Amino acid sequence: MDHLPQLAGRPMVTDGGLETDLIFNHGVALEEFAAYPLLGDPAGRALLTGYYDAYASIAARAGAGLLLESPTWRANPDWGARLGHSTADLARANSDAVDLLASLRVRYAAELGMRDVVVVGAVGPRGDGYRSAGAPSPAEAADYHLAQVTTFAEAGVDVVTAYTLTTAGEAIGVVQSCRERGLPVAISFTVEVDGRLPDGTTLAGTISEVDDRAAPDYYLVNCAHPQHVLAGLDADLDVSGWRSRLLGLRYNASTRSHAELDDADDLDAGDLDTISAGHDRVVGRLPGVTVVGGCCGTDASHVARLWGVDPGVVDRDRLR
Numbered sequence: 001m002d003h004l005p006q007l008a009g010r011p012m013v014t015d016g017g018l019e020t021d022l023i024f025n026h027g028v029a030l031e032e033f034a035a036y037p038l039l040g041d042p043a044g045r046a047l048l049t050g051y052y053d054a055y056a057s058i059a060a061r062a063g064a065g066l067l068l069e070s071p072t073w074r075a076n077p078d079w080g081a082r083l084g085h086s087t088a089d090l091a092r093a094n095s096d097a098v099d100l101l102a103s104l105r106v107r108y109a110a111e112l113g114m115r116d117v118v119v120v121g122a123v124g125p126r127g128d129g130y131r132s133a134g135a136p137s138p139a140e141a142a143d144y145h146l147a148q149v150t151t152f153a154e155a156g157v158d159v160v161t162a163y164t165l166t167t168a169g170e171a172i173g174v175v176q177s178c179r180e181r182g183l184p185v186a187i188s189f190t191v192e193v194d195g196r197l198p199d200g201t202t203l204a205g206t207i208s209e210v211d212d213r214a215a216p217d218y219y220l221v222n223c224a225h226p227q228h229v230l231a232g233l234d235a236d237l238d239v240s241g242w243r244s245r246l247l248g249l250r251y252n253a254s255t256r257s258h259a260e261l262d263d264a265d266d267l268d269a270g271d272l273d274t275i276s277a278g279h280d281r282v283v284g285r286l287p288g289v290t291v292v293g294g295c296c297g298t299d300a301s302h303v304a305r306l307w308g309v310d311p312g313v314v315d316r317d318r319l320r
Contacts, residue, residue, distance in 0.1 A: 004159055004184060005065050005116055006247060006290045007217060012118070013059040014067040014250065016294030016303050018051065024267035025299060032082050034074035039096045048100065054300040054311070055293075056108045056117075061309040065116035067291060068104055070097035073124035073163060076148055091151045094121070098155035121152030121183075123162040123174060135166070135199065138213065141173020146180065153181040161186040163250075164223050164295075166198045168209040175214040188220035188248065193257050195232025203232045207242045220248030223295045225255045225270070226278025233285045247290050249282060251275060251306075253297030261296060268297055272305045279306055 006012045018035055022028040026047065028038075038044030048071060059066040072094050074080070080090045098119060105117040126136060126144055136144060145162075152160055160183050162174040171187045178185035189197055189206060196202055207219055221229050229249065253270030254261060261268070283289050294302045304311035 003115060004118060004217070006067070006118070009290060010116065011062070011064040012067050012291045013055055013062060013064045013303065013307060014069055014120075014248075014291055014293030015052065015055045016298035016300060017253070017296045018071055019073075020267060020296050021051070021299045022047070032074060032079055034079060034083060035071040036075040036093045036097060037083065038071065039093055039100065045100060049104065052101075052104055055303065056104070056112065057312065058300060058304050058307055058309060059116075060111045061304075061312065062307040064307065065118065066108065066112055067118050067120050067293075068101040069120040069161065070094070070101060070122045070152075070157075072097050072122050072148070076124060076126065076145065078126055079124070087147065090148070094148055094151040095155045097121075098152060098157055102156065118158045119156070121149070121155075121157035121160045123148060123160055125162075125165055125170060127166075135169050136173060138169050138172035138176060141170040142176040142180070143173075145174050146177040149174075149177045149181050149183065153183050157183065159184040159186060159217070161188060161220070163188045163220075164190045166190060168201070168206045168213075171206075171210045171216075172214045175210070175216045178216075179214070185216045186218050186220060186248065187216045188222045188250070190223040190258075191221060191228055191232045192224075193228050193231070193255075195228055195230070195234070198258070203246075204242050207245055211242075211245070218247040219245050220250060220291060221246065222248075222250035223252055223258075225252050226275060226282050227255055228252075229282050230278065230285070233282065243286055244288050246286050247288055248293075249279070249286075249289055249291070250293045250295045251279065251298065251302075252295050253302060269299075270297055270302070272302065275302060276305050 101119045254268035301311045
């Protein structure tokens with residue numbers, strides 16, 4: 001696809017916190033927080049299909065487009081090795097993920113239209129998405145992420161999005177690997193409760209640094225509550241126009257810090273009124289936002305609220 005509707009101002013629904021939804025709401029044990037192994041059996045693929053169906057239904061109710069994001073946040077070499085998966089295993093999983101989403105795009109075409117459903121290859125950080133220790137250089141990151149990006153390119157994704165990044169260096173490397181394979185790319189940073197990245201840098205400074213070296217097509221912020229995103233937006237004046245580069249938001253449900261979430265054994269689903277009100281304040285500062293969804297602790301009910309629609313009952317017959 002040579003057209004990304006989110007870049008042209010088209011409102012786009014994306015999904016919620018896949019891993020926390022599966023673990024806490026569906027009772028699925030995800031070793032190392034990895035969802036991609038579900039692609040390996042029919043029951044897992046059916047579970048993922050039902051998950052995406054809910055967000056397609058929200059998009060239809062909202063009159064918006066849909067980003068179908070692959071369940072591959074952990075499908076990279078270091079995390080795959082912890083699960084005993086080889087390079088070939090990971091390539092198969094990343095390819096299978098895109099194949100599933102491509103089939104779902106056809107499934108949803110009658111309701112949403114083929115051009116309004118975008119297949120996204122999701123990349124995760126090499127390390128922990130909540131910490132910046134051992135941050136790779138741009139060259140190291142480009143080399144590390146190239147295999148996954150190459151598989152996405154061969155499988156036919158529309159865009160790659162790297163989520164929960166904590167440093168400029170890794171972001172630059174991801175962009176470089178995508179450009180090498182001719183792919184559009186978006187970069188999503190996470191922020192702490194003070195609105196700064198885990199390494200202490202500001203959103204403004206980090207976006208400017210990445211844009212100077214290897215500009216992606218757009219940016220997002222994910223894995224942070226609206227209150228935390230607001231803190232980051234209030235920290236710097238928009239002298240360079242960096243806020244206009246932020247087109248996407250994927251919120252955490254909880255106001256807890258990343259450290260507190262790491263230590264928690266329960267699901268903090270947050271307060272829908274607080275999340276919704278906070279989102280309204282965020283988009284007041286980011287008028288260019290087109291992509292809205294959730295992250296840890298959120299499910300379809302959170303995303304539906306952000307889009308101002310009743311989550312309702314998924315009518316799968318309408319989506320076929």
